[in-house]
Structures are given as structure tokens and as C-alpha cells.
Amino acid sequence: MEAGFLTDALERLRHDVRAWLEANAPRGWRESCTSHEAFLDMQRGWFAKLAEAGYAVPHWPAEWPGGGRSLAEQKVIYEELARADTPRLLLSFMSTYHAACTLFEWGSEAQQKQYIPRILEGEIWCQGFSEPNAGSDLAGVKTRAERQGDVYVVNGQKLWSTMGQFADKCLLLVRTSTEGAKQAGLTYLLLDLKTKGVTARPIHQIHGDEEFAELFLDNVEIPVEDRLGEEGQGWAVAQSTLSSERGLTLLELSARMRGALWRIGDLIRETGRENDVGILRDFGRLTTRVDATCALADQFLANRIAGVERVGDASLVKLSYSRTLREFTLLGLRLGGMDAQYHTPITFGGGMETGNWMADFMNSYAWTIAGGSDEVQRNIISERLLAMPREPKGWTLAGGAA
Template structure:
């Protein structure tokens, strides 16, 4: 057997022994406290096996550290890991997602040594993060944000509102963008902060969505004080730092999500389909071809890096709209039963097999990290070199 074959056999054996067999039933309709408890226990289980943060450097607890690796787990090994976790219907790391991907990538790229020492081990111990980027008037046009941060000695005093903050109700820390120079051009006067969510002046309010979940939140900030030591990167240059965070959302995270969709999601679809129906079989073949393309693109970008400035946007757009079409088809062929399901497991992926709820939820993915319209603009202007859209200002 090759090294990859050995690793696949290892992961399969681990999945059989450690994935809770009843987690879907036990995680449907549970309280927030039970959801948080389960998520933290599952993260600890994955971390103890070396599977929670395979993309991190070994010095911070990532990679195949039990095998003497010096860097992150190879892309080939990560693909095998995500394939097997999906094939064995493992719960997703919903609450840890922002911490292990967005916060970690930001800290590794732009954080100080002290910030990395403080937060990277804490994330592995279960520290939960939320992303405080979008605002009521600054969603797709993130640079239009109005939350302000004025400097007072060795602190910044922050006021404003953040919206669509996934997991904000349970978060310990927040990746926060705020305007520190209101006179500067809008992309030049933004700073990037690490915000302790226990700070006085923070009010987190859950938002109930169309399927009854409340993982979205509003965050209100009223003269919240942030130590200057929690500034990430230089003052007024947070826009550049934020690109590392958004790059993680459109890059490395897509490797896992693509494997989930190509394994668990597609298998759920096949199981509920009448494969003897030629029209259904043709659609399944189309989806399989599209999924193969998505997974190949994600692997190439992670292995070799983007070949063009618009590559991450291509992957994000492709994934989100493929997810939408696949779940829509699941709702179409799922029959009346699919339309009577009123709850899905809270620790499942975007493709849980509760097709109508999955389809409604899939629309979320065409918005965060840059709406599909924004991704198309990036692809047109940066990827194809087309003229910039005229400003409406």
C-alpha cells in the first residue's frame, strides 16, 4: 500500500470508532447549549487525532505532526481526510470554522508573535471566533463600512453595528473591521482588530432565518474599548489584511466544502433519486461532472496557488451556485416528504439531505465572502481584464 492508502485506511478506522452513530438524531432540535457542548467535544476529538487543523503549520499543532511533518498536511492527505469524513457522515466543525480558517490565516499572515501565541493554542482549546465585517449598509460593498474606531492613548474606542455575524452568540473573540480615518479614501482608512466579546458595550442579538435557525447575529458596539495591542497590521491598513481573511474563505476552506459536496452531498442525492429515470440519471451525471471540476479546481489552487487574481472568486462562485442547483434538484425529486421536514441537524453541512431546508439555506452561500454579483465583477475586471464598472457615487 502507498502512503496515501495507509492514511486512508487509518482515517477510515478512526471514523468507524469515533464518529457518533446517532449524532443526526441527537443534534436535531437541540438547545444552543447542547449544540455548543457537542461541537466542542467533536472538535476536541478531531484535534486529539490530528485531524482538526490539517492545514496549519506543524509548529502550531497542524499537519501530520505525529509523523514528524514540518509543515501543513499535504493537499493529497487533506483531500483523503475530507473525503473519508464526508463518506462516513461525520459532523461538521460549524462553530470552530471561523477560528480554524479565518482567524488562523489572519494571525499567521499578519499577526504579531504575541497574538499568535495567545490565540492559536486557544483556538485548539476551543476558543470560538466570529467575523465582524458586514454592516447594514456595507455588505457586498464592504469598504463602505461605518463602524468607527477612534484612538485614545493605547486604546481604540469603537462604535457601530455588525450584521450577519455567524455564531456571534457563542463567540469568545471577533475579527473586526472599523474605520479609523474617516477622511481617507474608503479602502485606506480601515483598521483590523481582535475584539474580546466579553468587553463592556457589546450587545449580540440573534437573527432567526427562513429555516428557523439563529446562527446569524447582529452585533452592536457602544464605545467598546480595544487595546492597541489587538490591532492586526498597521493602523488604517486593515483592508489589505482583510484580503487574507477573505482569501481563506474562498481558498483553503473550499477544499473541505468541495469534498463534502462531492461525497456526502452527492451521495445523499443519489440515495433519494430514481436512477432508472433517464432524466434523473442525466441530471446526476451532469452534477457528477460539475463536482469533479470543482474538486479539481480547489486542489489545484491549494497545491499550486492561484494562477490568476480572480481564481478564488471563480471557485467561490462555482461552489455556491452548484450547491444551490444540487439542493434545488434534491427538493425537486425528494417528493412530499422533503417538503414536510421542519428541522435539520445543527452540526450537519450545507447538504444534510433535508433538501428543502438545504435549498433555502444554500442561498446564504451566494452572499457571504462577497455576493455572486461581486464575484462576477472581480472575475470580469481582474480575471478577464474588462473595463471597470462605472461608479454610482
């Protein structure tokens, strides 16, 4: 009876979300987002609509509008957003997940009152973690912060900061000590990007977008009161940030890829390949891989809901998604022929299955790195799920350990 009641409640939610989207989902947004200005306007307007309807932050605590949703309810909402081909909330993603969830866990009452309402009003945050020599090895951060009275004076450079050129605030990981283990010397700060000494420079990507920025920090002063956790506790705070959105994003992305399979089907018909055995075989294989990725994402979420999630479950979904996305875009590129080889203007913020096949194909390679490279995911799966021996350390030609 209880399970049936829960199922009925979820179906009512699905019906409500679907009806709301039919009336409110943006129309023709892919065709209109041909400039960063149009992209920013669309993203801000769409987030405001979702926030007003209570669908923007279902993962937040119940005291916030639309918050307090169970994981099962969140799944329904994200599935319907993907089904309706609505814009992904790329501009506000770091704000509502990474920034908000870190503030909920580590922020003081004053910090939460100061920052959380502004996020719901549309304030944009970015993440200042990676550096030129500290990507996968996050503990290698070298951006230096020296405490001088009531402020930290920060110098250094951050790289691959998503939407950093458009952001108002930044989650900043800095080094305050070089003593002991690398992780022990890290501190976590909240940076106002309008502070003197901050320069944000967009990074132009191969497919034409500029999703990321590099941040240059030159004697930037950050008040001590804008520190999360204690000095030297930055590694623990950063782990909370990185785990804040794991899983649901992959579920949404997988659902969006399944929802875009019609683009491949249309191409097969448009190119007269309905009887091409090789193409039909590849399309069937792709469809199976997409379904398998969605099933992995569903199982991952079911494990989390049941409290039996294992370290490495998310890696299975991430690895399957990144590899399947490559196959998806490659098949589209093959079917598109010479026309697909030409560079055409991209849809800013359009995702990875836009039908602009060359841009989609090039962008798909980023997902074999973003959020942890395929190699890192394989190591996690082999060591944590399959209990295989850890990868041996390298050796020099002289026979000593590297």
C-alpha cells in the same frame, strides 16, 4: 520514483485517517442536533477529538499538533472527513482559519502566544466585518474607533457575524479615519466579546437556524495592544483574513455534496420513479454537475500546489458549487412531493444536504451570496480570467455618470 513515493505516502495517510474515523466518527449526530445546546456540545467534543488526533488544524505551521501538512495531505484529510459524513467544524471554523491564519501573518509574538493556544483548546472566534451598509463594499465600513490614550473606544454595528452569539472573541474591522481613500482609514482590532458595551443578537433565518448574529458596540473599549498591524493598515490585514481558507472549504463542500447523492437515489426508489425518464435525466444531469464541480475543485487545488493558481480560479469553483447546490436541493424537493413542503425541525449545523428538503432548498440560496455573490464571481471570472472589459459605470437619466 519521487512521485510514486509521494502517492504512497498520501495513500498511507488516507488509510490512517479512514481507520481513525471508523473508530471515532460521531454516530447519529444528525438526529441528535435538534437544539443549539446539542449542536454546541457536539461541535466542541468533535473538535477536541480531532485536535487530539492531529486532524483539526493540518493547515497550521508544523510546530502545532497536526500542523505542517502539505495541501495534498490536507486534501486527503478533508476528503475523508466528507466521505465519513462527519460534522463540519462550523463552530471553530472562524477560529482555526480566519483568526489563526491572520494572527500567524500579522500578530506579534505576544499576541500569538496569547491567542493561538486558546484556539486549539476550543476558544471560539467570530468575524466583525460586514455592516448594514457595508457588505460587498467592505471598504464602506462605518463602525468608528477613536483612540483615547491606551484604548480605542468603538461604536457601531456589525452584521452577519457567523456564530457571533456563541463566540468568545471577534476579529473587528473599524474606521479610525475618514481622510483619503476609504481603505486607508481602516484599522483591525481583536475584541473580547465579554467587554462592557457589546451586545450579540442572533439572526433567525428562514429555514429555522441561527448561524449568524448582529453585534452592537456601544462605547466598547479595546486596548491598543489588541490591534493587528498599524493604525490604517486594516484593509491589508482584512484581505489576509478573507483569503485564509479559500479553496479547501469549497473542495470539502463539493465532496460532501457528491457523498450525499445517495439521498436523491433513495428518493427515486422510494417514490417509484426508477423508470421516469424525466427524473432519470435530471438525476443524470445533476450527477454530472456534481462531478464537474468536484473536478473544478481538484484542478483549483492542483493549480495552487503547482504555483500556477490564477485570480478567478476559486470563483469558478464557488460559482459552480452554489448553482449545483441549488439544483441538488430543488430535485430533492420535487421528488419529496407534498411531504417535503411541510416545515420539519432542522438539524442544527447539518450542512446543505440533510434530506430536510425544504430547509435545504431555502438554505441553498444563501450560498449564492455567502463568500461573494454569484454576480460578483461572474465579474471576477469575466474580467480576470477571460480578460473581458470591465463592467461600465452606471449613468443617470440626465446623461451624467452615476
